[in-house]
Amino acid sequence: MARSPALRRRAIARVWQPFTQMQDWETEEFPVVVSARGTTLTDADGRRYIDGNASLWCNVHGHRHPAIAGALKRQLGRAAHTTLLGLCHPGAIELAERLVEIAPPGLNHVFFSDSGSEALEVALKMAFQHWRQRGEERDTFVTFGGAYHGDTLGAVSAGAISLFHGLFRPLLFPTVQVPCPYSPRDPGGAARRSLASLEKALRTRRGRVAAVVIEPVVQGAAGILPQPPGFVAAVRELCNGAGTLLIADEVAVGFGRTGRMFACEHDGVAPDLLALGKGITSGYLPLSATLATDRIYEAFLAPWHRMRQFFHGHTFAGNPLACAAALASLDVFRRERTLDRLPAKIARFEDRLARFRGRPHVADVRSRGLMGAVEVEARPGRPFPAARRMGHRIILECRRRGVVLRPLGDAVVLMPALSMDLRTMDRMFDVLEESLPAAVRS
16 A cells, blocks of 8 residues: 555645745655665655755765765764864864865865855855954955855855845845856856956955855856856966955865866865865765865964854764764775766766757756756747746656656756766666656646
């Protein structure tokens, strides 16, 4: 007898879903996932689904990886949680050391928090306080059109997606926004215009900009919008010339997602502050980290009574279980040569995506590493009416065929775990090829 209908009724009655219109959700036969292994999810009725969005972009090595599960069991035998406020534990120490070892050079200090949004919030506050404590009142942040940096209010202030952020503008601090560096019709021109606008913003506000905030290499929640090679290096150079800080938000693009451990590595860039989340524990437990340079860290050092310490922290920051998962994930990266195996997977991923170019109703195809999107349109240059929710229709067709994906508007995002094998990847793309025309006909 099917178990899902009863579970769905209970979920609808009590669980308020994120980013979801609950009135619509009540009518959907959504899966209730009860188990997962590798890149496969299983629902309460025994149906299996390919996890094509890595459980919201965070799963790296697959579900129920024995090395990570074993590390969690061992840590449970010692302590589930102890605070970092005034204390420490070996897992936080070792994880901080190992993050410093693999991060871009100069990022020598690690501040732990719970989510990617909080990691970015920490970076903004650190940048602001750093300048104040150096005697400079810099209160302006420069951000990029299309940016998404999280859902806490500081992160939303740095964001630029009106659908997510517009309602909350009265609560936010103002930022200077330069154009998005991607346009499907003129990618190179968009990047050049973005850099020119950034140069002007930094020149006209010299001495007032606390930091430039960027999702390096690709903007994720904007719809997987890639930047050309050299773009991040050019942003770094402009920051250096203006004497301001660079904050790199690698919550989505870090830990191998773009083919390197960190996206900044593609351009050989070291930011002043680096925000990490999602893949840090391979999706096993909530954890994030903000890495800072010596120069930023030293601005907070003073006798206690001067009150220059960083007054920010969370109860579960640096949780021992989460640190154990993160350390095990880094071990798996090394032992399974995850990064070395990515080029072949990325090549297949790009090849399968390329087959959508020129197909009916496909407006744009874009990717970087194992991040991809197929954007659809009603006819050339004309989007589908918003009421049709075509991106959502497509992922529902995919779900009926055994693949879980998630859209960003009418862009269907493909974001497999780095561990997904080529056969499963091909099946994921086969299903999308079948589902797109079926959704358009519906």
